[in-house]
Amino acid sequence: MTIRDLFEETYSSLTVNKVRSGLTILGIVIGIGSVIAMVSIGQGAQGSIESSIQSIGSNLLLVMPGAQRGPGYQVSSGRGSAQTLTQDDADAIIKQITLARAIAPEISRRYQIVARGTNTNTQVVGTVASYSQVRNVEIDQGSFITDQNVLSLARVAVLGPTTRDDLFGEGSDPIGETIKINGIDFKVVGITKSKGGTGFGNQDDMIFIPLKTAQKLLAGDDYVTTISIQVQDQNSMTAAQEEVTSLLLDRHHISDPQLADFNVLNQADIVATASSITNTFTMLLAAIAGISLLVGGIGIMNMMLTTVTERTREIGLRKAIGAKRKDISIQFLAESVMLTFSGGVIGVLFGWLISFAVTQFTGIATQISSSSILLAFGVSAIIGIIFGYYPARRAAGLNPIEALRYE
């Protein structure tokens, strides 16, 4: 029996009962389609989360103060609450860590902002010129804070686009206008480009002012809340992280790394954490969709068992004229694989349409990867083999004498 014969036989037996074949295929179409759609939604979410993490900068290490602990180390007031990082720490990192390409210390706190009678409460970040490079901040209008601004304690401010909209109205040009931060006048010198972040940690709702200005006029101390370090390249991230850790341990006179009063966060770790969350989410969606695929597979098995019973005499005849067990089982396997495979093809299209519609109507990003399509084809073929195997074996095992007598 050649492959062509097998195709012809399969085609002619599946087209005898088109409605039944169609309904059986539909089960697989829905299964494969929902797997494709769900995975595309999950991967879309993963992609947008990763790109928003990447948007805060590349090859980034973040040094943050650790938990402030009292004597006996019993009470922790929470990570980031301690005031343990100082300007001197930042200067030391600049001087001693050679793997760092650029460093931007910052002090950030929320303040009430007033401008022309409107007011808002937002994050005020005191930082230096290199911040725009390290944290990937682009300027839309005007300019970012300069080193000169920092040295001269200039009262200038760079607004995020959301803050600009809140204070001055959408699309306005507030360069040169004055805003009051905590009652102190600042001149607006620039607007940053939107990064498109939403929700918590919105990077568009911020005001940047010179670091020294923030320390002296607003905070009244020398502490910094975060030191952002851009590392030379991706491969030296871990080495740089270790160097920074040991330098700061040394400077803070701490011998046990477990008791460090600061944390060094690696951006790769943040991405990995976020990815693992979205991966779990994707897996969950795919598993739910997979159940419908399983149900579709059982539909295939059901149909194949019915077919074997209906065609018992035909099987008997085929055996009488010389078909071996193998010939019979291959024929029935081919039928079930043909069903699931065509279901797979239509299902991929169907899933693609669903994810396209999801993006169109809800704005949720979706992403169909070639791997999920390949996987869908593979899974549908495997389902055909698994759920076709038992009926095919049953057909092949029929006794020709009894099969020929079957009414």
Added chain:
Amino acid sequence: MIKCEAISKVYVNGDVETPVLKAVSFEVKHGEFVAIMGPSGSGKSTLMHILGALDTPTSGTYRLDGHDVSKLSDDELADVRRDKIGFVFQSFNLLSRATVLRNVMLPLVYAGISPGKRRSGAEKALLAAGLQEDRWHHLSNQLSGGQMQRVAIARALVNDPALILADEPTGNLDTKTGEVVLGTFQELNRAHRHTIVLITHELYVAEHADRIIHIQDGSILEDIRNHKKRLAHAAHFSS
């Protein structure tokens, strides 16, 4: 050609043993047209299954074309059926959704004949079975009973088998059509020297053969030359 030596078949159902064939021995020579006749329950169907390599005897040997077929596995039996035996059944057993030509070509598919050669083989067999050419592309369920049985005969012929086994080939046909089909078997036997074994329970059907083996209760009751046919045959030649 066919040599059966003390063939017995016992069906075991739980503890009950039912002997169906009791040490049956006979020979069929190449080119013979033999009818195996007996009432239902006589064991003729079981004998047909053994002769057709669909089943193996409990004891005794069955040699077909010089090969011992009595102890083969399922797949080896399938090979024997494919290469040496052509079946004609009472209920035709055609694939209803396939054309006449495809039905006849089916054994060639399993014999591994290339698609190009199948067509000419099937046409030859259909001509030999006497089915007109205008029916060849019909679906087999569009044919009359007599035409269906001719398609089945063509299918049995297409592999050029050593033995054609016909199991009640006229059972589903009216007398007139049955007569025509039996005439086709006689023609195949006479003109093409095909060895034919016909299984039936009716004497007038058996009388179309050269030799009648009468089976009852699993044993051969008598094995006779069919003089009636010989006479008819002689008359045919003398006229």
